[in-house]
Amino acid sequence: MVDLNRLRSELPDKYSVRENFPGLVYKGGGQRKASGTVLLFSNGSIIITGEDNNEIIMRILGDVASDLKSLGCQPREDVGLRVVNSVAQFRIRRPVDIALFAQSTPGSKLDRSRFPAVTWRDPQTGCTIRLFRNGAGVVLGSGDQAKIKQAVYNLYGIITKLGTSQTKRVNTSRTHVISAEGDGKEKKFYWVVNNQVGEGVDRTRLTELLVRLFGPSISKTVMRNLDILIGEQQQYTLKEVGQVLVSLLGEAPTNAFLDRLRRQADDYSL
DNA sequence: AGACTATAAAAGCTTG
DNA sequence: CAAGCTTTTATAGTCT
Structure with missing residues (x-):
């Protein structure tokens, strides 16, 4: 048993209450970005969200x-x-006709006026996948990595049978797994990118260029991936930008690709 | 640049 | 008795 009222009254700066919610809210990390948020309940149960590292979770606890x-x-x-849920990210190598997917796949639904992804529940794993037209997707509803990967493969099987789709392959090697835990915890697996020194590209201008090339949403995603994979910096090398774009687009990091990127960057006077 | 759209999951209390 | 509330996270759209 935990005396939530005492915690809240004695340490009000650390433990807060929400209206219509019986739990106490504790922000574990202070200014740290990936800080776990803890929900404390009167019977002693704890939920932690927003943190994937077990050591950090135990430290917060x-x-x-x-x-x-x-x-x-x-x-x-x-x-x-105990892992009770997770958010895993994946990308397949081709755009997907999500309207066709929705109309021909049982267990899926799509309402583009509300959200631009088709939602599909995989009956085998019970995982829910939200798939976007650019081939990006997330897997929800399980903390079990094997099930998560299986759900993505099951999805891939459906996509390959979808008309003339020529999707190449699923890059599960690049799958992030971020899991939330009841009793709390999370996991995150990042693929490693080499960090090399070189000519820098200014963060602000890079953002502007990405908006121009890919639109605001994709730009946001690329910048977020840069921050996660390379680290948040004011300057990025073209190679770093190329690597992140490559990981998102599923294309090989050819010199031609980097040259193209460099030319467009020059055109935009980066 | 941020809010909101949608999704899963746990906890336990309130509302319809 | 079920549904909403709260928190997080990825994804990508629209809109202020």
Whole structure:
């Protein structure tokens, strides 16, 4: 049992309440970007979201335990973590006719006026996939990586049978898995990109160029991936930008591709 | 640049 | 008795 009222009244800056919600909300990481947010309940259950690293999760839980101890409580030490959900990202190598997918695939629905992705529940794994026309997608509803990958392969099987689609292959090697845990925790798997020194591209101008080339949404995604894969910087090398674009577009990082990128960057006086 | 659209999941309390 | 509330996260659209 946890005395939530005491925690809230004694440490109001750290533990907050929400209207119509019985849990206490604790922001674990302060200014850190990937800080876990903890939901504490009266029976001692804890939900952690927004953090994928088990060590950080245990540290955050330790912080909460310290606060409880400072109030004279004795929190249990044998904390068990269980993954209850996750958000996994994948990309296939071709645009997908999501309207055709929706009309020919049972268990799918699409309402482009509300959201630009087709939603499909994989009956085998129980995972829900949201697939976008550019081949990007997310897998929801499971923390089990094997099931997540299987769901993507099942989806791929449907897409390849869809008319004349020539989708090449699923890049599950590039799948991020971000899982939320009841009792809390999350996992994230990133593929590694070499960080090389070179001529820098200014962050602001790069953003503007990406908006011009791909539109605001894609630009946002590319910048976010740059921040995650390379690290948030004011300047990126063309090679780094190329690597991230390549990972998103599923194309090989040819010199021609990088030259094209460089020319367009020059045209935009980067 | 940010909010909102939609999705899954857990917790436990409130509302219809 | 089920549904909504709250939190997070990826994805990509529209709109302010």
